[in-house]
Amino acid sequence: MTLAKKHNFKDKVVVITGAGGVLCAYFAKEIAKTGAKVALLDINLESAQKFADEINAQGYIAKAYKTNVLELDSIKQTRDAIAADFGTCDILINGAGGNNPKATTDNEFHELDLPPTTKSFFDLDKSGIEFVFNLNYLGTLLPTQVFAKDMVGKKAANIINISSMNAYTPLTKIPAYSGAKAAISNFTQWLAVHFSHVGIRCNAIAPGFLVSNQNRALLFDEQGNPTARAHKILTNTPMGRFGEAKELMGGILFLMDEEYASFINGVVLPIDGGFSAYSGV
Numbered sequence: 001m002t003l004a005k006k007h008n009f010k011d012k013v014v015v016i017t018g019a020g021g022v023l024c025a026y027f028a029k030e031i032a033k034t035g036a037k038v039a040l041l042d043i044n045l046e047s048a049q050k051f052a053d054e055i056n057a058q059g060y061i062a063k064a065y066k067t068n069v070l071e072l073d074s075i076k077q078t079r080d081a082i083a084a085d086f087g088t089c090d091i092l093i094n095g096a097g098g099n100n101p102k103a104t105t106d107n108e109f110h111e112l113d114l115p116p117t118t119k120s121f122f123d124l125d126k127s128g129i130e131f132v133f134n135l136n137y138l139g140t141l142l143p144t145q146v147f148a149k150d151m152v153g154k155k156a157a158n159i160i161n162i163s164s165m166n167a168y169t170p171l172t173k174i175p176a177y178s179g180a181k182a183a184i185s186n187f188t189q190w191l192a193v194h195f196s197h198v199g200i201r202c203n204a205i206a207p208g209f210l211v212s213n214q215n216r217a218l219l220f221d222e223q224g225n226p227t228a229r230a231h232k233i234l235t236n237t238p239m240g241r242f243g244e245a246k247e248l249m250g251g252i253l254f255l256m257d258e259e260y261a262s263f264i265n266g267v268v269l270p271i272d273g274g275f276s277a278y279s280g281v
């Protein structure tokens with residue numbers, strides 16, 4: 001029995017943005033096993049479609065929708081299509097997000113003698129910073145505006161946002177992503193309060209450092225030894241290892257499930273092997 005089969009979301013409509021990506025595709029596949037009807041939204045339709053097909057092939061219910069979380073018209077069109085296919089949204093997972101190299105410094109610290117080719121804080125590109133803030137913050141706020149309208153007054157409706165370790169203490173090199181994820185934690189609390197009279201709970205998870213096929217090569221050398229950055233992460237993770245996508249699933253299902261979490265509203269749940277609790281000393 002998988003973890004998901006312990007939860008029953010039969011006939012609930014679960015809308016997941018960024019579901020063509022690594023984490024949210026995994027969430028979609030597991031949530032579909034609970035009997036939910038899962039809508040996989042992504043700007044990359046091909047990727048979302050591939051995962052929806054996999055879910056359908058296993059006999060569960062899912063459909064992919066090309067959606068740009070930064071365009072209200074696109075989100076509204078998807079909302080109408082989902083309403084016609086499955087019914088209106090019960091649970092929204094705002095997963096679309098990410099960083100951009102134009103908003104990333106080359107070095108952890110500014111120094112007096114940096115080579116002129118170094119991309120320092122002073123070289124960060126305004127368009128890259130806007131991209132990161134828009135994708136993470138507006139890309140959570142706009143889908144919430146569209147889908148939460150249908151969730152008002154529904155039984156057991158809730159929203160889950162994806163924050164990050166950056167929200168607690170910024171990581172070096174990525175000031176825009178850190179600020180945008182701090183804004184997501186803040187917005188999660190704001191929504192929890194704002195919708196508390198109309199039955200929509202809102203919570204977030206803050207994943208720690210995970211290994212995926214996408215970042216494996218950055219974290220480990222060919223012999224499987226941690227790279228310098230990976231070593232730093234592991235040294236600062238009390239449990240001394242990376243997490244895996246499947247270890248986020250318990251937190252997601254727990255927060256989604258009214259039987260377990262009916263009075264949990266406005267929390268950001270770290271799933272991080274203790275990283276956010278550790279000062280490093």
Ligand code: NAD
Nearest residue numbers: 018020021022023042043044068069095096097098164207
């Ligand atoms: P990912 O890059 O694999 O997936 C992100 C998805 O969002 C992609 O499929 C992409 O096409 C989609 N997307 C991008 N712009 C979009 C837009 N405008 N409209 C609709 N879809 C759009 O990322 P991931 O690692 O699966 O991360 C998912 C979420 O978790 C993100 O919010 C990320 O910031 C957060 N997160 C990830 C980690 C991690 O270790 N992977 C850690 C902390 C937080």
